[in-house]
Amino acid sequence: MAGLKSFHDFAAMAAFSAIFFTSSCKKDVVKDMDGETLPQKIRLDIPSNFPKATDDPDNPLTEQGVALGRLLFYDTRLSGSNKLSCASCHRQELAFSDGVARSNIGESGQPLPRHAPALINLAWAKSGLFWDGGSTNLESQAFGPLTSADEMHQNLSELEDELKAVPDYVKRFKDAFGTGVKSASIVKALAQFERTLISANSRYDKYIRKENGAALTDAEIRGMALVNTKCRSCHSGELFTDNGYHNNGIDSDFSNASLDGLFQGRSRITYNLLDLGKFKTPTLRNVSLTAPYMHDGRIKTLKDVLEHYNKGIQVSPTTDVLLFQNNGEAGIPLSLQDKSDIIAFLNTLTDEQFIRNTKFNKPNLP
Structure with a gap:
């Protein structure tokens, strides 16, 4: 990848001190032999109840790279018409989702075939991006919406020229990557910023970490127990996703070959018929903010999602065996009280600090 060798050449000239990505930490300035400031490595401040996150060796986080990525994320220059940014479909107040089933604000004006996923805890997304895992990492994923005729429809050479015309960007790219x-x-840079979008300060988190004053209601505790017994096989761990792929029974027929096989889910990528109808497990974190649901946004509310799992599962040869919880039949039995309690618990996963974090919001653009 362009710029990678020069970054490593710079990095080899000096040892970097490990620092946390928090505003309270002192950051030592490191320079090369020519007196040029080197990118300052940072590492994510991982909450105690979260699993370890590993840095990407080909794109390590730096203060300069993250800051540049944040600017680019909000800059409409990234679209061919200069009207759309990444943030147009990934809004912070909605946990970086967009609130619509299939957006039509892209360059073509056509509804997208899939729902824009929320951008949450992507530092742990190591098993593919997009609903079918068609991209292996955040870096390659970004090229999809940037160049898609239905989304940002940007010519990458023209984008480079546009940004080269902005002196502040020229300096920032040199500072972050040692290149033009x-x-x-x-x-x-976009990937570095997106990996800092950590959501881990919901009421649930504070309760689990036994922080002072943290408590859940009886209904929320009952809902947590239900989620743990009925949903955790896929929505596992503190990330509330296994980052895997499952056929959750929203369709039973995948023979329609239109839309380049987008109905087929993971099998479109693996060419394995056993993956028909399998889509990536979304996190339950901030789920109350990220409606509508499913890969195409067809289900509008959490109540409707629970009713789907209760009585709406369509059976096909690849329907996940984890969904056969009704005496061997498809479905997850849920009473009205169960549904109410589960929704009460899911609301505790809303992270108000995440959607208001000033490190993530729109900066002053150059």
Whole structure:
């Protein structure tokens, strides 16, 4: 990837001190032999109840890279018409989702075939991006919406020229990657910023970490127990996703070959018929903010989602065996009280600090 060798050449000239990505930490300035400031490595401040996150060796987090990525994320120059940014479909107040089933605000004006996923805890997304896992990492994923005729429809060479015309961007790319403005560095910067979008300060988190004053109601505790017994096989761990792929029974017929096989889910990528109808497990974190639901946004409310799992599962040869919880039949039996309690618990996963974090909001653009 362009810029990678030069970054490593710079990095080899000096040892970096490990620092946390928090505003309270002192950051030592490191320079090379020519007196040029080197990118300052940072590492994510991982909450105690979260699993360890590993840095990407090909795109390590730096203060300069993250700051550049944040600017680019909100900059409409990234679209061919200069009207759309990444943030147009990933709004912070909605946990970086967009609130619609299939957006039509892209360059073509056509509804997208899939629902824009929320951007939450992507530092742990190591098993593919997009609903079918068609992209292996955040860097390659970014090229999809940037160049899609239905989304941002940007010519990458033209984008480079646009950003090269902005002196502040020219300096920032050199500071972050030791290179000029390159499309490969654009997606690397976006990926660095997106990996800092950690949501871990919901009421649930504070309760689990036994922070002072943290408590859940009886209904929320009952809902947590129900989620743990009925939903955790897929929505597992503190990330509330296994980052895997499952056929959750929203369709039973995948023979329609239109839309380049997008109905087929994971099998479109693996060419394995056993993956028909399997889509990536979304996190339950901030789920109350990220409606509508499913890969195409067809289900409008959490109540409707629970009713789907209760009585709406369509059976096909690849329907996940985890869904056969009704005496061997498809479905997860849920009473009205169960549904109410589960929704009460899911509301505790809303992270108000995440959607108001000033490190993530729109900066002053150059």
